[in-house]
Amino acid sequence: MSVTELETKEIQLDAPTGLWRDAWQRLIRNPAAIIGLVLVSLFVLTALFADVIAPYDPRDSDLSRLEGSCCPGPSSEYWFGVDDVGRDQFSRVVYGARFSLLIGVVAVTVGVTFGVLLGSISGYLGGATDTLIMRLMDIMLSIPGLLMAIGIAAMLGPGLLSVMIAVGVVNIPIFARLLRGSVLGQKHNDFVLAARAVGVPRRTILFSHILPNAISPVIVAGTLALATAIIDAAGLGFLGLGPQDPSTPEWGTMLTNTVRYLQTAPHLAIIPGLAIVVSVLGFNLIGDGLREALDPKLRGRT
Amino acid sequence: MLRFVVRRLLLLVPILLGLSILVFLWVRALPGDPAAALLGERATAESIEQVREQYGLDRPIHIQYLAYLRLVVVDRNLGTSIESRRPITEEISRRFPATVELAVASLIFATVFGIPLGFFAAKRYGGFFDNASLVGSLLGISIPIFFLALILKWIFAVELGLFPTIGRQSVEINVDHPTNFYVLDAIIALDPVAFSDALWHLVLPAIALGSIPLAIIARITRAAVLDVQNEDYVRTARAKGLASSVVDRRHVFRNAMLPVVTIIGLQTGLLLSGAILTETVFAIPGMGSWLAEAIEASDYPVLQGGILFVAVIFVLVNLLVDIAYALVDPRVRLS
């Protein structure tokens, strides 16, 4: 069982949809979640409007900016300083948000799409299909996430696409398990049985009734998965499995390439690192806030 | 209980077999040519063909697998590393204890700080400490391990000089290593200087590696304590007039520990993946840094043998955790 699992199992699957309004109220009263919302908004806006925000071309290398050493720190001209090949670090960090957002979104989409599909089929059909699919998911879950991502990325050959796929595939069993649980929980509800009795096709029941009720745990898990995706992608980049073009302004790659300057120009490694921490923290805060907001059991105390 | 254990042990065989096939296929799926890789720097088209024939790389894949299986199971030979030219079993005997030592140290750090943190956060539910520790533990899982390791190393080892920067032991320490667990070896040799030196080298890596388990353990402890606190038997105990601390110790703590212990057992995977990054930053010669180097260098035998070994250990540890859990919670045995 993974952490996401343990934490999201709290969320009850048969919560009525009127929950949303209450959840929102609770969410905005949670200070941590507000911070998360702010951070994530900042992250997404930066990623979307990178062209406008960045003052320079992130790939434009101009050695004269170096002034013979490595490397000039933050200045009025170059807010985050200049990297070892004469590029503006601020512009690179800004565009880096775009890459991280892309990686995160693609990875989670892959995980959610296949996971939800597999999980709902497995849960609804039951029997041999269920056993087969779940065994496969168990095997995948038994391998630690980062290791599996490394394995997949190594197999596909290093690169941006491989990282996205690798991190995405790691998410599949989590969502599959989640959906299966949700479907199983609802399968024998009265309204489902009634619909079956009337002759509503299974597929319609699945898509129109069961799935919408399973959304809230998926949203929480998805937010948390996005956070993990960004971190794991950075880790893969650190190990050399990320984008192979070193001029790519991706935070993980930037970190790897600037670690050797930690003593002479620490800002080069620290700033992308902090960017990763802040963005990931934002998603984790929101995800956590959502989880608490959507779980009625956590309200109140003895 | 016995039936449970026997059933699980029997399941081991197909699991291990499946793992070996998986690893075998995975190594073959890696880009690059093993024949070219082992010829190294001066491979030519003819010599690659020669090597292929010589080492049976052109035989059908299931034959290759069976040959490999025989090598591993019968001869207990996991192959030889291309990089170091040493037998892989020898490297493992040297590197595995290093990783285990680090993992244990990290787990101790995570547990010693995580459980009290989670406990007090639950006791002060909704208060400042609770919220602060919540953000703190979320921060813990938001920092990439290698970044944390780098920062810790830079601040505490390089700039402040409080800790050693790399490795497992300082140069001037001269102690025998019968077990390759440096802390243990120091105890065996009754050498307090070596003992503290080994411990000192573990501090920063353990903090870096243990940061995520710390956050998780704190969260789970908090959740578990909150759950238990709301249970009827606890409220009954309080209603009866028992002192809060007694209730805490006798009922809340004990019962909350159940899910926490499970979580601790499940940290193996996280520790393993984190070890790859931590060991690289601190230059600790363990399994993690070894596999990272092997991936970079396309050292196929190491990847095959090393990962298989790690996977087997992983399965065994999970088995032990399951058995331990079943011992404690009778409901599990019946499932």
Next chain:
Amino acid sequence: MRDRLKWLALLGGVMLAAAVPVGCGGGGGGGDTLTFGSASDPVVLDGALVSDGESLRVIDQMMETLVGLEAGSTELVPELAESWTASDDGLTWTFQLKDGVTFHDGEPFNAEAVCFNFDRWYNFSGPLQNSSVSYYWQTVFRGYANNEDDGLPPSLYGGCEAQDELTAVLTITEPSSSFLGALALTNFGIASPAALTEFEADAGTVDEEAGVFQPTGTYGTEHPTGTGPFKFESWERGDRLTLTRNDDYWGEAPALGTLTFRPISDNAARLQALQTGEIQGYDLVEPQDVPTIEGDANLQVLDRPAFNVGYVTINQAMAPMDNPLVRQAVAHGLDRQAVVDNFYGGRGVVAHQFMPPLVEGYADDVAQFEFDPDRARALLQQAGLELPVAIEFWYPTDVSRPYMPDPRRNFEAFAASLNRSGFRVTARSAPWSPDYLGRQQNGTAGHLNLIGWTGDFGDPDNFVGTFFQGPQPAWGTDEFPNAEVVDILNRAERETDIAARTGLYEEANRMIAEWIPGVPYVHTSPALAFEANVQGYVPSPVSLEEFATVSFSDEGDEEEETTEE
């Protein structure tokens, strides 16, 4: 339970407190012990079976060769051979050996031992003939007694005769002007025949799965036995390798009693280890760290004479690189000056030919190509190509070379300047060993790739001869050979008159510069770093230095603790 815990905590605390002061990164040197930070563990301590710098660094302290190099230069001086003469036809070389020399195991050093060693290498068979195992034998002597691979040429080695106790006669099959210099290579160190036999230096298994030759004898791992100033003490892989002073050394005994090598693969970690006193010296200092080290009063930087060349290979077998106009465009499209000025910490000079100024045959008047993006574009258009011209440019990862401390950085700067000069560069990379090296040599590393070369011995043949004397897939010269260059190099190798020889190599360098098989861009003075009180280390152009002359300047005191302020 709580009480027990408290007791355990107390006990642990006491033990820690008792020994904490030592944990604070104390010093490990001074007096007569020096710890050196190497980049990795040696592979094996048998010179004939290795070609990597770290193995050779350690082996060099224990083994000696017939001829040696003057400390700090490439001049040949007597080592185990006091004098030598060559016959008129250049085929017979007679060496008078030093008297009174013994191996570390007590066995006497004599002509028989010399011939035993040479014959051993000549008679390598099976996996020992693999070029990745006995590279230097193949480079110098070309072949073996029984070539198992038809691709191997007949050997240059004719035989060895022990005329008397101290006279060894080596015969070669063809005259060669570089033969003598090659004998100074550490790979040809003379080892004790008794030890070689007893500890089965040639025994090894070939791993069934991977085909890696793994020595099973203990010679190369536990009993390397030479005549040198240091002898082997112990080796714990991944941790340290320890050598001790050879008290029976025939020459001046070293000041150091113990010499330890600690493998630290991370460059930054080596610097940190030096700063905290865990090691007293290390090699392959990164240029950006040089100011830090120079600014520290407790440390010093030592420079090696420039004996290397970093260059961009152009693979003519990949169109359009076979077109000389395109190659000229590449030469004009690389901003060499900016790279050398900014990336080498002031320790590099722009290179215009494939060997450093130190080597005989260096020509002062070769064609030079300034960075000129406009000219590059014009040339490409003249060649009838549509801009931008797409090319693949490879660089290695996971490595730091003296001529190329940060390959990725060089690559990025060059790619950027090429992109401004009418090209469109696609980045490709691979780990240095074995992938990148293999590809680079097989000619499968794109149109352009980054590589370099540090000389093994002070001979122009070791530079331009190695690159251009024969067809090589790396340059595409198996498909597009340059007969003129090959001819002049062949003549130069056979030429025994030194002045004429130098003239021929100078001419060759001029031709090569016009031909542009690649673009050399830097010669560097690779730096080493030591604690300030280390003296007597003489940096060598070939990057192999003796620790025998090293001592600490405040010697005379007891073992000192060197603590950092």
